[in-house]
Amino acid sequence: MIGVISYLVFFATVASILAIAVLGLNLQWGNTGLFNGGVVAFFGAGAYGTLLLGGTPQGDHIGGFGLFYPLALLGGMAAAGLLAWVVGILTLRLRHDYLAISTFGVAVAFENLMRNAEGLSGGAKGLRGFERPMREGLGDGFLYNIVFLVVVLLLLWATYRFLETLVGSPFGRLLRAIREDETAARSLGKSPSRCRLTAFVTGSIIMGLAGGLYGTFYAFVSPQDVLPTLTFQIWAMLIVGGAGNNKGAVFGAFLIWAAWTVSGWALSRFAPIEAQLYTGSIQYVMIGLVIVGMLLWRPQGLFPERLVVSQSSRKKA
Template sequence: MIGLISYLVFFLSGAMILAIAVLGLNLQWGNTGIFNGGVAAFFGAGAYALIILGGPDRPGELGGFSLSYPLAILGGIIVSGVLALVVGIVTARLRHDYLAIATFGVAIALESLVRNAEYLFGGAKGVRGFQRPLEAAIADPFTYSLMFLGLVIVCLLGVYIGLERLVRSPFGRLLRAIREDETAARALGKSPANVRLQSFVLGAMIMGLAGGLYATFYAFVSPQDIRPILTFQIWAMLIVGGAGNNKGAIIGTLIVWGGWVASGWALAKFAPADWQLYTGTIQYILIGLVIVLTLLARPRGLFPEELTVSTATGPDGPVKPPERGTVSTGGQQS
C-alpha cells in the first residue's frame, strides 16, 4: 500500500511539474496565439540554470556558485526569460511561421550546446550532485517526497491563480484581442509585437520554473531531459486539455502523462522481449497520433476555452453577451 502511495506521489510530482510548463504554453499559444516549437529549450534552460547556480562545485566545469535554493530557481526563471527575449526580439516582427521554426531551432541548438560543452554543462553525462533543499534536514525519504509534492503544488497553484487573474485582466483581453485580430488591436493603438513578446517571455519564464522544479525533483539534468519529444508531449497535453483553458491544461497534463506512463509500463510488461528496444518508438507514434487526431476530431480539446464577455458598460448599460457560436474561438488565427 505504502508502495502504491509513494508511487502516486512520485507520479503526481512529475505530472504537476509538467502542468506548470503546460500553463506557460497555454499563456503563449492558448491566450496569445504564439507558436512555441521549443518548449524543451525554455524548460531546459531553467533546469540547467538551477542546477548550475545552486549545485556543488564541479572541478573544471562551470558551477560552485552555491546560491540558496530560492535564488537558484529564480535564476533559472530569469535565464529562460532572457533566452525567450533574444528569440522573440529577432522574430517578433515576422510571420508566425518564423517563430515556429526559430523556437524549434532554439531547442535543437540548446541540446547540442549542453551535449557538447562539457566544461560548461557537463556534456552528455549531465550534471549530478545537486543537493536538494532541506533534504539533509528531513531524514525520511517518503516525508521528503510528500513535502516536495507540496512545494510543486504550491508553485502550480501560484502560477494557476496568477494566470487566471491575468487572463481576466485588461492585459488578458488584450492578449486575446491580438490573437483574434491583430489589425484591429493595432487600430486601437495597441502594439501587438510588444504584447506578444511580453506574453512569450512570461510564458517561457513559467516553463523555466517548471524546468527548475524538474531538475530539483531528479537532482540531475542531462541532454536526454530536453529532447524535442518533451515539447511534443507538452503540446499534446495542452491540445488534449483545451488551449485557452487553464483548468483544461492541468487535466490534459494528467491524462496525457498518465497515458504515457501507463503505455510505457504496459509495453515493458507485455511486449515481447525483442520489442523492448522499440518502446520509445511506439510511444512517440502514440504522441503523434494524439496530437493529430485531437486536432482533427476535437480541435478545441476536452475543455474548450470559456468564452468570456467583457463586462464593460456601453452607452445603454451593460453590453449584452453575444450568442454562443458567433464569437470566434481559441487557437485559430490567420
C-alpha cells in the same frame, strides 16, 4: 501499500511539474496564438540554470555557486526568460512561421550545446553536484518527497492563480484581441509585437520554473532530459486539455502523463522481447496521433475555452 502511495507521490510530482510547463505554453499558444516549437529549451534553461546556480562547486565545469535555493530557482527562470527574449525580439515582428522555426531551432541548439559544452553543462554525462534543499532536515526518503510534492502543488496553484488573474485583466483581453485580429488591435494603438513578446517571455519563465523544479526533484539534469520528446508531450497535454483553458491544461497534463506512463509500462511488460526496442516508436506514434486526432475531431480540446465564439471568427474578414 506504501510502495503504491510512494509511486503515486512520485507520479503526482512529475505530472504537477509538467502541468506548470503546460500552463506556460497555454499563455503563449492558448491565449496569444504563439507557436513554441522548442518548449524543452526553456524548460531546460530553467533546469540547468537552477542546478548551476544552486549546486556545489565542481572541478570540471562552471557553476556550483551554492546559491540560496529560491534564488537559484529564480535564476533558472531568468535564464529561460532571457533565452525567450532573444528569440522573441528577433522573430515576433515577422510572420508566425519564423517563431515556429526559431523556437524549434533553439531547442535543437540547446540540447546540442548542453551535450557538447562540457565546461558549461557537464556534457553528455549531465550536471551533478546539486544538493536538494532542506535535505538535512527531511532526509532523502518518503517524507522529503511528500513535502516536495506539497511545494510543487503550491507553486502550481500560484501559477494557475497568476495566469487566471492575468487572462482576466485588460492585458489578457488585449492578448486575445491580438490573436483574433491583429490589425484591429493595432488600430487601437496597441503594439502587438510588444504584447506578444511579453506573453512569450512570461510563458517561457513559467516553463523555466517547471524545469527548475524538475532538476531539483532529480538533483540531476542531462541532455537526455531536454530531448524534443518533452516538447511533444507538453503540446499533447495542452491540446487534449483545451488550448486557452488553464484548468483543462492542468487536467491534460495529468491525463497525458498517466497515459504515457501506463503505455510505457504496458509495452515493457507485455510486448515481446524483440519488440522492446520499438516501444519508444509506438509511444511516439500514439502521441502524434493524439495531436493530429484532436486537431481534426476536437480542436477545442476536452475542456474548451469558455469564449468559443472567438474560434469561428478567426477567419480573416
